Amino acid sequence: MKISGKMSLSSRMWLDRRERDPYLKKARTDGYCSRAAYKLMEIDDKFHLIKRAKSIVDLGAAPGSWCQLFSRRAEKTSQITAVDLRNFQPPDGVLLVTGDFEDDDLRQALINRLNGAVDLVASDMAPTTLGHPRTDHLRIMRLAEAAYSFAQDTLARGGNFIVKIFQGGDEKCFLDSLKNNFHKVLFFKPKSSRSESSEIYIVALDFKAHREFDF
Ligand SMILES: C[S@@+](CC[C@H](N)C(=O)[O-])C[C@H]1O[C@@H](n2cnc3c(N)ncnc32)[C@H](O)[C@@H]1O
Numbered sequence: 001m002k003i004s005g006k007m008s009l010s011s012r013m014w015l016d017r018r019e020r021d022p023y024l025k026k027a028r029t030d031g032y033c034s035r036a037a038y039k040l041m042e043i044d045d046k047f048h049l050i051k052r053a054k055s056i057v058d059l060g061a062a063p064g065s066w067c068q069l070f071s072r073r074a075e076k077t078s079q080i081t082a083v084d085l086r087n088f089q090p091p092d093g094v095l096l097v098t099g100d101f102e103d104d105d106l107r108q109a110l111i112n113r114l115n116g117a118v119d120l121v122a123s124d125m126a127p128t129t130l131g132h133p134r135t136d137h138l139r140i141m142r143l144a145e146a147a148y149s150f151a152q153d154t155l156a157r158g159g160n161f162i163v164k165i166f167q168g169g170d171e172k173c174f175l176d177s178l179k180n181n182f183h184k185v186l187f188f189k190p191k192s193s194r195s196e197s198s199e200i201y202i203v204a205l206d207f208k209a210h211r212e213f214d215f
Helices: 009-020 022-030 037-047 065-073 104-113 133-154 171-179
Strands: 055-059 079-084 094-098 118-123 155-166 182-188 199-207
Touching (some): 037 065, 037 155, 055 133, 065 079, 065 094, 094 104, 133 155, 133 171, 133 199, 155 171, 171 182, 171 199
Parallel strands (some): 055 079, 079 094, 118 155
Antiparallel strands (some): 155 199
């Protein structure tokens, strides 16, 4: 890309970093709409969660690279449901629900559209960052809590949950709470996640399902 005129140092550094980013180049070659696909790919290569999931919910799905990977790796008969504030063109067969996941009505509408319990809830939701680490941390933790609550309401026994957070202090408590409901819970920092970013994923495996009955 060639851009004329004066550019600030930070814009130039951002552009340089993009041009050198191997995951961006790879995403173009592999046909993914964003480099985020490789974060999920690393998680799935390690834990093998997608192939055996008959129902998957992708939270914070736009622009759609996780959806692409879900449709490539899941069985053709699996149900994939994507949610985002932003509208985008999902892969064939993926149901998109557009709206704010923090809205109770949207969550209820989503539950109504599911065909029974879910095997994998994956949240890559992130607020627009403000560059104030404490605020960004608290805002993503609120989204993570909403995703966790949804996972508890919808996951089948043995189901799995992936959630992105920005590290900032409150994640330890969150992890401890997840440990009450899943047999195994761990932090996972994909190599494709920039080392300077506070982003990290929590992978919670094998839901205990304390519910008296599955919906
Ligand atoms: C990092 S992007 C996700 C990238 C995506 N996983 C992919 O592979 O293309 C984070 C997404 O979270 C969405 N998001 C943030 N807050 C949300 C909310 N309250 N409800 C639904 N989506 C939200 C944003 O609109 C944004 O598209």
